[in-house]
Amino acid sequence: MKNITVFNIILFILLIPVSLFAQSAQDSKSSHLNQLQQKFVDLRFGMFIHYNIPTYANADWPDPDASAQLFNPKKLDAGQWADAAKSANMTYGCLTTKHHSGFCIWDTKSTDYNVMNSPYGKDVVKQFTEAFRARGLKVMLYYSILDTHHKLRPNQITPKHIDMIKQQITELLTNYGKVEALIIDGWDAPWSRISYDDVPFEDIYTLIKTLQPDCLVMDLNGAKYPGEGLYYTDIKTYEMGAGQRMNKNNKPMPSLACLPINTSWFWKTDFPNVPVRSPREIVDSLITPLNKVSCNFILNVAPNRDGLIDENAITSLKEVGKIWKNNAAITHLPALPLPVISSNMAINQPANSSWSDDMNISDFANDDNYNTSWVSAKTIEKPWLEVDLKREKGINMLVVAEKENNVYEYVLECWNGREWKTVFRGLNRDRIKIHRFERLWTSKVRIRILKSVRQASIAEIQVFDERR
The missing domain is CATH 2.60.120.260 (Galactose-binding domain-like)
Structure with missing residues (x-):
């Protein structure tokens, strides 16, 4: 009798459709991602740090052949950045590891165009991650797909470019501990014109999740996609300075919005003498209303050529911390399906x-x-x-x-x-x-x-x- 029972159980298990197991795996992935999305929006407020070779060129898009010798901070102190973030009650920081001009501010083996070959000669990503974690702040990294120095541009992309991207992302997600999110830029944007097929999104997304399964992938260039769909990103993103705004009548989505405290992303020579965004505007017009619609706000604060944040920005952040506290979770997000990450085979077919x-x-x-x-x-x-x-x-x-x-x-x-x-x-x-x-x-x-x-x-x- 026992043998018959065991046999029947085994037979029942073998007859369960494979599709049920597949569906269960999909549901488990969705549930796990939903938890990560909720944790992200509950972080509410963080610091974007645009600091790279453009800092030394007085331009957000410098000459792609600008010499690595330009990068030479005399007083770089990632601890000062972290203290400034902490003073504003921010919960995380995100650093531009490589911007559009292709200069890497970590000890990469993928190219000589990096900080180790500059007069400074130290790994900035390492200093950033250690300083922020030491103060209880979470770490995120920014990475640009567009790379004008290495000619990773429209109509010029080669397999070697794809290999370089994979090597660089592997370094960033292997050598610096837990990374909460990788914020990717320069992909599928009108100004970059690099499609998700030119640099295969699904390959890169899968690599990131293989290296760090809990690392959220955020593509900053999803503006063309509907506000209610997660296309090619785990988190909806809005670059408010480019006019991107969410429709508050849409279904709640895990979102990120960004703006600089100054007049542009990278430090400019007039920053010390130009008023920064006021604390009351940051709190009342940005953090508070955005948080109410499940949107995390990241405020860019650009270090100067010495590698320090200017005093006017430091003062504003301290005032933000006096009038705003991160003391409540954001409204619970609805269950969402996994994002769309594959190539669309229907485009322009009959x-x-x-x-x-x-x-x-x-x-x-x-x-x-x-x-x-x-x-x-x-x-x-x-x-x-x-x-x-x-x-x-x-x-x-x-x-x-x-x-x-x-x-x-x-x-x-x-x-x-x-x-x-x-x-x-x-x-x-x-x-x-x-x-x-x-x-x-x-x-x-x-x-x-x-x-x-x-x-x-x-x-x-x-x-x-x-x-x-």
Whole structure:
């Protein structure tokens, strides 16, 4: 009797569908990431430190061939930076390890263009991480994909560039202890023009998570993506100085917003004599309202050429600490799916649909532009939209992104060469509708819209084969 029972249990386990285990793994990853996202927004307020070779050129974008000999601080004191952050009740700091001009301020083996070959000759990243941790502050690092010195620019990217990026990120996440987040810049931005395919996002993201599973990945250039979707980042980011603002009516998302306390990111010769952002503005117009919408605020404070923060900024930060305290957690975030990190196979593929409204034809639904949409004609009762992948491909995720959020009941189908197979049928009121499933092979995908609040409208229908 015991043998039969054991046999039955084993048989039952063997018959459990593999998809259940896969789904469980996805749910576990989502839950873990959600916890990290909540911890991040609960940090509330931190210090951005733009300090690199641009500090010595009076420009945020200096000559990419500027000599390493320019980098020569006489009094660099990362402890002063950390004390200033502590005085403002900040909880973390983030240092520009490499900015767009490609100069590395750590002891890297990837290039000679680094701080060890400057007159200063000391590892600044090491000093920063040790000073901030010694004062109970968490450590984050900034890293630029765009690198004008090493010609890592649009239309010039080679496999050696990718190898250099991987080597540099590996050094940063191996040699300096726990890193809470890697803030990445110069990727998929209009001014950098380096796409997530030119430098494969999924490869870099996977590398980061392999090296430090709890390290959040933040891409500063996600402005083109909808506010309610996590595309190519673990945290939504807003560079407020570039006019990026969140829509407070959107679903709460874990977010980061940034501004400098001065008039620009890197130190300029007039900084000691130009008024800095006032403490009351920092608290009342930035930290407090942003925190209320699940957004962490990071204030940039730029050290000068001696490697010290100017007195006017030090004074302002002390005043911030007198009027603001980090004494409460931010409103609990809703459960969120894992971010989209793979290449979208639907972009600019042939698209067809039921009759469209005027000029808003099907091609607008996969043009990688979230400000354009396919719109169904008013007279169509059950509209549909289809994307032809041209040949059979393995896929395991479909995303429907809306601008107006009016489609709420629909069917998603994949063509297997003989018939349409349903991968989802039901209700979904999210603006960004993410559907993950076990990998299947298909040459076409289709959405059939059963119910919508107004005319059916889709900004992007997206097809992915993500790494799991």
